Amino acid sequence: MPFLSLRRPSPKIGSGAAAASLTRTTTTASATAISAAVSGRCTYAGCETGWMQRRRNRAAPVFEGGWTCSAACSVGCLQAAIRRELMGRQSSCATHRHRIPLGLLMMEQGWITQIQLRQALAAQRASGGGRLGEWLVRQRAVHASQVTRALAIQWSCPVLPAATHDPAAVTAVMPRLFVDAFGALPLRLAGDNLLYLGFEQRPDPVLSLALTRMLEIRVEYGIVPESEFRPALREMVRAEFPPVELVEAVNESAAARAMANALEKAHPAASRLVRVHNLLWLRFWRRSAHSSLSMQDHVSDLICSIGSPW
Numbered sequence: 579m580p581f582l583s584l585r586r587p588s589p590k591i592g593s594g595a596a597a598a599s600l601t602r603t604t605t606t607a608s609a610t611a612i613s614a615a616v617s618g619r620c621t622y623a624g625c626e627t628g629w630m631q632r633r634r635n636r637a638a639p640v641f642e643g644g645w646t647c648s649a650a651c652s653v654g655c656l657q658a659a660i661r662r663e664l665m666g667r668q669s670s671c672a673t674h675r676h677r678i679p680l681g682l683l684m685m686e687q688g689w690i691t692q693i694q695l696r697q698a699l700a701a702q703r704a705s706g707g708g709r710l711g712e713w714l715v716r717q718r719a720v721h722a723s724q725v726t727r728a729l730a731i732q733w734s735c736p737v738l739p740a741a742t743h744d745p746a747a748v749t750a751v752m753p754r755l756f757v758d759a760f761g762a763l764p765l766r767l768a769g770d771n772l773l774y775l776g777f778e779q780r781p782d783p784v785l786s787l788a789l790t791r792m793l794e795i796r797v798e799y800g801i802v803p804e805s806e807f808r809p810a811l812r813e814m815v816r817a818e819f820p821p822v823e824l825v826e827a828v829n830e831s832a833a834a835r836a837m838a839n840a841l842e843k844a845h846p847a848a849s850r851l852v853r854v855h856n857l858l859w860l861r862f863w864r865r866s867a868h869s870s871l872s873m874q875d876h877v878s879d880l881i882c883s884i885g886s887p888w
C-alpha cells in the first residue's frame with residue numbers, strides 16, 4: 579500500500595471574508611490555466627498525450643497556474659513540484675542563527691542583575707525545567723511584559739497583541755495541524771495582502787515563508803504576550819478549519835500519486851504545493867475568485883509526510 583490516508587475531518591470551515599481574500603491571488607493563474615485548457619496546452623513538460631486525444635472540455639484541475647490534460651500528467655507535475663520543494667530542505671536547515679541567551683539579553687538591557695540571573699538558573703536546574711523567563715517572573719525579578727519584550731528583541735521581531743484576534747476570520751489561512759504542531763497563531767488579516775502571525779516563545783520563519791508562498795501575501799510575525807497567547811490559542815483550536823486530508827507516503831513517488839489522486843478528485847480551479855519543515859502542504863481552491871465572494875466552502879488542504887511518522 580503506497581500511502582495511508584489518516585484522517586478527514588468535517589468539511590465545514592471558517593470566515594468567508596478571510597477565505598475570499600486568500601483566493602483572490604489565484605484568479606490570474608486560473609484564468610491563464612483555463613485559456614490553456616481551451617487551447618489544449620497541457621502544463622506538464624513530459625506530456626505524451628496526442629493532440630487529438632486531449633480532453634478539451636476538461637478545464638480543471640489547475641495546479642500552480644497550469645492545466646493538466648490527464649491524471650498521468652498531474653502525477654508528473656506533482657513529482658516535479660515535490661522534487662523542487664525537497665531540494666530546498668537542507669539549505670533552510672542551514673540558515674539557523676545563533677541567538678543571544680534570554681538571560682544575558684535581559685542583563686544587557688539592565689532589567690536584571692547577575693545575581694537574579696544566577697538565582698533563576700539555579701531554580702530552573704533544581705526543578706528540572708521550566709522557562710527561564712517564567713522563573714524570573716516567579717522570583718519577581720522582571721514583569722511578564724519584559725520577558726515578552728526580551729523575546730522580541732532576541733528574535734528581532736515586534737510584540738504583537740492578540741486583542742483583536744478573531745479566530746473565525748483566520749481559519750482559512752492554514753490547516754489546524756500547523757497551529758498545533760508549530761505553535762503558530764494567525765492573528766488577523768490586514769487588507770488583502772498582509773497576515774499577522776503570532777508565536778509565544780519563538781517565531782517560525784519557515785512557516786512564515788511557506789504562508790507567503792502559498793497565499794501570495796506578506797506575513798509579519800512576532801511574539802504575542804503569554805497572557806494573551808494561550809487564551810487566543812485555545813479559542814483558535816476550537817474554531818472550524820478547512821477540511822484536510824493527512825497522507826503518509828513511503829517515498830516521493832507514492833506522495834506524488836496520492837496528491838495527484840486528490841487533485842483529480844478535487845478538480846480545483848487552482849492549487850499549489852509548498853513545504854513546511856518536513857511536511858508537504860497541498861492546497862486546493864475549488865473555485866476561482868470570480869465565481870464567489872464567499873469562498874469558505876471552497877478551500878481544502880492535503881498534508882503529506884514522506885517516509886517518517888507524524
Ligand SMILES: [Zn+2]
Pocket residue numbers: 620621622625626627646647648651
Ligand atoms: Zn498532458
